[in-house]
Amino acid sequence: MAKRKINKQQQRRINAQHRQRSRRARDDDNLPDSDALGPEQIGLVIESFGRQVNIEAKDGEVTRCHLRANVENPVAGDRVIWQMGDNTGVIVAVEPRRSLLTRPDFNGQPKSIAANIDQMLIVVAAQPPAYANLIDRYLVAAEAHQLTAVIVRNKSDLPVDDDTLAMLNSYADNGYTVLTASSTDGKGLDALRAQLADATSIFVGQSGVGKSSLVNALLPEANTAVGELSHAADKGRHTTTTARLFHFPDGGDLIDSPGIREFGVQNLDRKSVEQGFREFQPFISQCRFRDCRHESEPDCGLQAALERGDISPVRLQSYRQIVAEIEGQHG
Structure with missing residues (x-):
C-alpha cells in the first residue's frame, strides 16, 4: 500500500512533537527519584x-x-x-478538569489557556473597538463549556460611540449580563467584585481593553504589568504573556489571560455554535428540517424570525461566519 503523503505543516508538527518528547525525556532524567x-x-x-x-x-x-x-x-x-x-x-x-479553555496556536491547533473556570468575563472598551463577532466567539465558547458569560464595558469614564452602545444593549436585551466599570474612577467596581465572588473567573478580550488595569484596581497587590495602547495600530500591546491566577480576599479566584484576538471554537460543531446564540433557540425548533443550515432552506425558523425582526441580522451573520470557519477547517 502506498505511503500516505504529509504536507509541510504536518511534518513541522511531527518534528515539534519529537523534539518535545526528547526534551521531556531529558528533563525527566534530571529530576530526583520519587x-x-x-x-x-x-x-x-x-x-x-x-x-x-x-x-x-x-x-x-x-x-x-x-x-x-x-x-x-x-x-x-x-x-x-x-x-x-x-x-x-x-x-x-x-x-x-471540569472545564478547559483553549485558543489556536501558530499551527491552528488548540493550546490550553486555563482550567476549572466557572465564568468568563468578556472585557470590551471604546478603544480598541469592540467587534460583535469576537464577542460572539467568546459567548459560543462559554456556552460550550457551560460557563456563565458576562460582558464588561471597561473604561466607562470614556465616551463610547452609538453603534457600540447599541450593540451592548442588544446583548443585554438577549439576556446577557452587561456591566460597566472603570479602573480610573472606580465606578462599577463594587458590582464587578460581587459578580466575581465565590467563583473562578477568567477575563478575556482584545489587548488594550484594560484587563490588567481592572485586575490592578480589584487587586492592588497583584502588581500586573499595564501597557499603553498603541495608537498607531489601534491595538493594545500584549502585556500579559501567560495566564495567572489571583485570589480575592473575600472569596473567589480570577485568572488573567493573555490578550487574544482569536478564540478556540475550531473544535466545535454546528450544533454547539447554535447553542451559543441563546436567542436563536426558540426559532431553531421551528425549522422544518432537523439539519437545517439556516441559509436558503424552506420553512427555516431562523429566517422567518429574521424577517419578523425577532433576531439581529448582525448576530445571524456572525453565526454563519463562525460556522463557515469551523466547517472549512474540518472539511
Missing part, C-alpha cells in the same frame, strides 16, 4: 511556564515545580498532585 521527594500532596496551579509551573500548596506557600515526562502541561486553575524536593517540587499528575 524516594528522594516528600509525600504526595494537592496543589493549585497559579501560573504555567511550559514545563515549569508555580503551584500553591494548601498552606498558601507557592513553589516552582517541574513536570514528569509523562505529565501534560498544566495551566492556571489546574489542580495537580506534586511532591517537594530540596529546592523545587515535582508534579506527578494533573487532576481531572
